[in-house]
Amino acid sequence: MTDYPHLLAPLDLGFTTLKNRVLMGSMHTGLEETKDWNRVAEFYAARARGEVGLMVTGGIGPNLEGSVLPGAAMMVGQEDVDNHSVITKRVHDAGGKIAMQILHAGRYAYGPKCVAPSAVKSPISPFPPAALDDEGIEKQIGDIVACAQRAQQAGYDGVEIMGSEGYFLNQFLVTHTNKRDDDWGGSYENRMRLPIEVVRRAREAVGTDFIIIYRLSMIDLVPNGSTHEEVVQLAQEIEKAGATIINTGIGWHEARIPTIATSVPRAAFAWVTKKLMGKVSIPVITSNRINTPEVAEDVLATGCADMVSMARPMLADADFVTKAMTGKSSQIAPCIACNQACLDHTFSGKISSCLVNPQACYETELLITPAQTQKSIAIVGAGPAGLSTAMTAAGRGHQVTLFDRASEIGGQLNMAKQVPGKEEFWGLVDWYRAMIAELGITVELGREVSADDLQGFDEVIIATGVVPRDPEIPGQDAAHVVNYIDVLRGKVTVGPRVAIIGAGGIGFDVAEFLVHEGISPTESLPDWMREWGVADPAAHRSGLAPEGPQPEPPARQVTLLQRKAEKPGRRLGKTTGWIHRAALAMKDVKMIGGVNYERIEAGGIVVSHGEARENPTLIDADTIVLCAGQLSDRSLADALETRGAKCHVIGGADVATELDAKRAINQGTRLAAEL
Known part of the structure; x- marks a missing residue:
């Protein structure tokens, strides 16, 4: 008996059967661009060993003009076929199935x-696209079909034709981007016609016993997008x-509505997929912010889809499905949808990974193997750094003792999880707690550790975190001045103007x-949809509410101040x-950069501007x-080093x-992998 009967049920496609209803959705990791095909193969093989029903690769270009950026992976010749054969063989040897995504970027191509x-x-994109003539369109169709044939030759079980997210095929569908008046535009x-023709010709080229997934945009979230x-x-x-x-x-991608960030509710768009159920007879997959087996099971059990796509959760834990199958769901490393190591890396030209799982995409480099010599290890600090070290070290066979002065593990994660939109951090702390129990790590909480307490350990690791930086503003000792730690922990009362x-x-x-x-x-979900202006595409074209975003009024009047003379928030993810x-602009938060903090008064804070400290102004505030x-909390490390004791x-x-x-x-x- 399983807790997830719908999720773990096989899916019969006629000519082949998928072992379960889990699709590892496409992610552009940058691995294919490394040309290290062993590394690419091991990334996918690890997920195949983890019992994923079907995987889809990152987007592979069918030609140069359709590639997402210069140097992006393509499938255009025999050398590409041979390279991708390394991936498919490794996946098949691991018992998995894999499809290659064919991604033509159209006007999104960065070139x-x-x-x-x-x-x-x-x-x-800074590059204006060239409008295709009939001959050019025929070339694109031919290149996509040839790409599918090469994928088949390389041993893939199928292809996913990318027709959503505003890429090439999607661009033909809507008047937002298609201004043509010929047979490819207008009605x-x-x-x-183009996406249909691509699928039809691809099917003719690859035969019947080959998976063709079509990624269809079910809610565009841009002006003049598709109706339901x-x-x-x-779809029909x-x-x-x-x-x-x-x-x-x-x-x-250009929509101004978040779709996969951590502040988006779980399974926020499953209802959109459900609207298509029963309208076609082939299986339908739903996607976006499905990150636990419980959420996935509920989505399937309530008839929203036949299968679920979980992309980034497979970065967080390659063994996601195996753990769900074996009653170990609490040990699944959670995707918190932070984007910090995956999408932020992708759009910065870096190899993707995962904040909670640094081994993702580094399977051949970051090797975590049993320790040859068992050591006793003391780790001081049970925040993210200390917890990750403790888990990895204990998993390798070391005896680990984890100390923290606080009464619970998690460190600053326990403040982050209090922030609206960061509820996923609750699950991250719960996972750490489950893994500590599973790995038999000794935990001593509520204990202030001294250098004397650390004698006798083979290795000492200091992960004591940070302390707030003192801004040294005249008047900051006033009663209405508080620090962020006390605010997020609910220890202080905050006034209406902040x-x-x-x-x-x-x-x-x-x-x-x-x-x-x-x-x-x-x-x-209803509140979130109202806040961002998301509507039913059956009622409003493209799923955009005609009245736009309608957030709740702010609970307080807030002003954000910074010394740097730049746009506040410019350095965020x-x-x-x-x-x-x-989100803050919708709540009427004022954001002011380039200020000097002159003094704090009873009615607020006086700031000036520029090096000349011009135009002193009182910012009204009941609470500051x-x-x-922050500054590094190195007091314990300094005490150890003074004694000549080695520590990390x-x-x-x-x-x-x-x-x-992430860091x-x-x-x-x-560090723990090397001890």
Whole structure:
């Protein structure tokens, strides 16, 4: 008996059967671009060994003009076929199935040769596309079909044809990007002709016993996007053309509505997929923010889809499915949808990985093997750095004792999880707690450790984190001045008007915390949809509410201040910073950069501007919150070094810039892998 009968049920496709209803959705990791095919193969093979039903690769270009960026992976010749054969053989040897995603970027291609239905420039690319003529369209069709044939030759079990997220095929569908008046434009029948033709010809080329997934945009979230009726019409024609499965795409990349960030409710768009159920006879996959077996099971049990796509959860834990099958769901490393090591890396030209699992995409480099010599290891600090070190070291066979002065594990994660939109951090702390129990790690909480307490251990690791930086503002000792730690821990009363000193990540988190009251929109899908202006595409074209975003009024009047003379929030995450800025703007938060903090008074804080300290102004505030950065807490490390005792210093105790859990976890994991 399983807790997940729907999720773990096989899916019969006629000519082949998938072992369960889990699809590892496509992610552009940058691995294919390394040309290290052993490394690429091992990444996918690890997930195949973890019992994923079907995997889809990152997007592979069918030609140069359709490639997402210069140097991106393509499938255009025999050498590519031979290289990809390394992947498919490794996956098949591991008992898995894998499809290759064919991604033609259209006007999203980051290069001067990009093409599109019409010469309409994308707002997220500096390159204007060339409008294709009939001959050019035929070339694109031929290249996509040839790409599918090469994927079949390389041993893939199928292909996913990318027709969503605002890429090439999606661009033909909507008047937002298709201004043509020929047989490829105008009426919807003409606009949907290209994706249908691509699927039809691909099916003819690869035969019947080959999976063709079509990724269909079910809610565009951009002006002049598709209606639900058009989505259904396209899906039915795609089925007739020969698709095996239809996968859900949500939103274009240029949409100003978040779709996969941590502040998006879990399974936030499963209802969109459900609207297609029963309208086609082939299996339908749903996607976006499905990150636990419980959520996935509920989605399937309530008839939202036949299969679920979970992409980033497979970065967080390659053994996600195996653990669900064997009653170990509490040990699944959770995807917290932070984007910090996956999408932020992708859009920065780096190899993707995972904040909670630094081994993701580094399977051949970051080797975690049993220790040859068992050691006794003391770790001081049970935040992300200390916890990741403890887990990795204990997993290798070391005897680990974890100390923390606090009464619970988690460190600053326990503050982050209080912020509306960061509820996933509760699950992260719960996972650490489960793994501590599973690995038999000794934990001593509520204990202030001295250098004397650490004698006798073979290795000592200091992960004591950070302490708030003192901004040294005249008047900061006043009763209405508080620090961010006490605010997030609920230890102080905050007035109706607030000035926050510091507009880094913590300042933004504190602002989010203070402008919300009651249930977080992340925990209430109707509230979240109203806040961001998402509507039923059956009622409103493209799923955009005509009245636009309608957030709840802010619980407090908040002003964010920073010394740097730049746009507040500019240094936030590459793919999530805009969400935080937009969310606070909707709550009327004032954001002011380039200020000097002159003095704090009873009625607020006086700031001036520029090096000349011009235009002193009183910012009215009943409460002033200090978020002016952090300093490393190195007191214990310094005491040990004074004695000549060796220790390793990691995490915030090593580098205090912001609160970087990604760096802390990676650093701790890599250290423990070497001990």
